[in-house]
Amino acid sequence: MRWFESLLPQSQVGLLARDWLTRFDRAAQSTIILLFDGLDTGFGNEQPNRERRTKAIEGLLSLITDLGDNLKKLKFKVLLREDIWRRLRFDNKSHFFGRSVVLEWRERADFFKVIIKQALKSDRFKVLVVNSIQQGSLLSNLSSSSDAFSDYLSESQVFEIWNLLVGERMKGGKSAFTRNWVWKRIADGSNNHSPRALLQLFAEAKDWEINEQERNPYQKTIIRPRALSSSLEKVSEKALDALINEEFSELQDLIYCLKGIGRSPFYATDVSELYDKLSFAREVGLLSIYEGTKDDVKRYKVPDLYLSGIGMTRKGQA
Structure with missing residues (x-):
């Protein structure tokens, strides 16, 4: 791979890429994945820089469509933001249909497992979970690995643990379910959900709860629902800063x-x-x-x- 990287600075790299990759493929002893990530960074934010980025990505994907099927050992994997993908225009873009996967969170239970995994790293919370939910073969294995355990939780079990963490409803009675409130509040305009925003929300809510406990103790759940609504503004500020800056x-x-x-x-x-x-x-x-x-x-x-x-x-x- 160092040999491959050393060739990139050469002036005729675009014209020579096909030959290099073909030779590299023939020399490979086993399957090698060439992973391209972070393609939205490093170009700058001005319009000319974005146009240069677009041309660079279009060139990469065109090379993959031209050469990919002829390679035996080299396989390409490209991670790309969906909004960038939609704006790309290059020959044979349709060849990627059926070969691409959109990474998105559509199931709430799967999305909330992100925060459940973090919470289960606390031994005290593990004990609370085990003591509060009817134990079966699944729950009896909780102490072995919280990550592995959470991967096999059913939707109802995820929501049970969620309720122990932050409560079922925002204000009791017939008010909004906390999970519905969070799901709606941290979605962007395309209804996409980012684990980054979820983790930021609970980090802020935890800090808010720690401060609030000193003057107004709360024992019903680990984090009271009001901590979520009180923390949303800071999360919104961080999300906007990331989007714009x-x-x-x-x-x-x-x-x-x-x-x-x-x-x-x-x-x-x-x-x-x-x-x-x-x-x-x-x-x-x-x-x-x-x-x-x-x-x-x-x-x-x-x-x-x-x-x-x-x-x-x-x-x-x-």
Whole structure:
């Protein structure tokens, strides 16, 4: 692999890549996975830099489609953000259909296992779980490996453990289920869910709970539901900072405009001067359509993940 890396700085690397990979494939003694990750970083945030990134990724994927089936030992694996993938234009892009997988969280139980695994690293919480849930062969193995154990939890068991951690409902009675509240609040405008936001929410909620316990003890669950709602604003600020400062700085003008509007949903006419940014903002999950169609949007909304981070409030939304 060091030999392969040493060739990359050469001036004719693009023209020579096919020959190098073919020779490398013939010399390989076993299957080798060439993994390409982080392709959205290292290019910069200005528009010319993004165009250069697009051309680079399109070139890589074109090479893979031209050469991939002829290689016996070398196999390619490319990890790419979905919004970048949708904007790519290159010959034979359709060859990737059936060969690609979208990494997404659609099942709530699977998503919440991320935080359950973290909680089960606490021996005291393990004991609480074992003592509170009817024990069977699955639960009796809890002490051996919390990671392995959590992989085999049923949906109902995940939610039982979740309720021990943070409670079943936000305010008791017939109020929202905590799991539904969290699922909705940390989704972006494309309804994608990031474990990063989930872990940040519980990290903030844990700190909030530790401080609150000193003056207002709470014994029903490890973290009271109010800790979640009290921590959401900080998570929203971090999510917005990551979106704008780490990825899409060109949306900063739209953020300033949304701060001025102050509430969500809002009319498309309120942001008409930034029309060229709206489609992109929807692609990356900053906005979604609240009223109208893709071709005729009446009103947009900002997801809760970014709402308070921008400084906006909700109005007229369920």
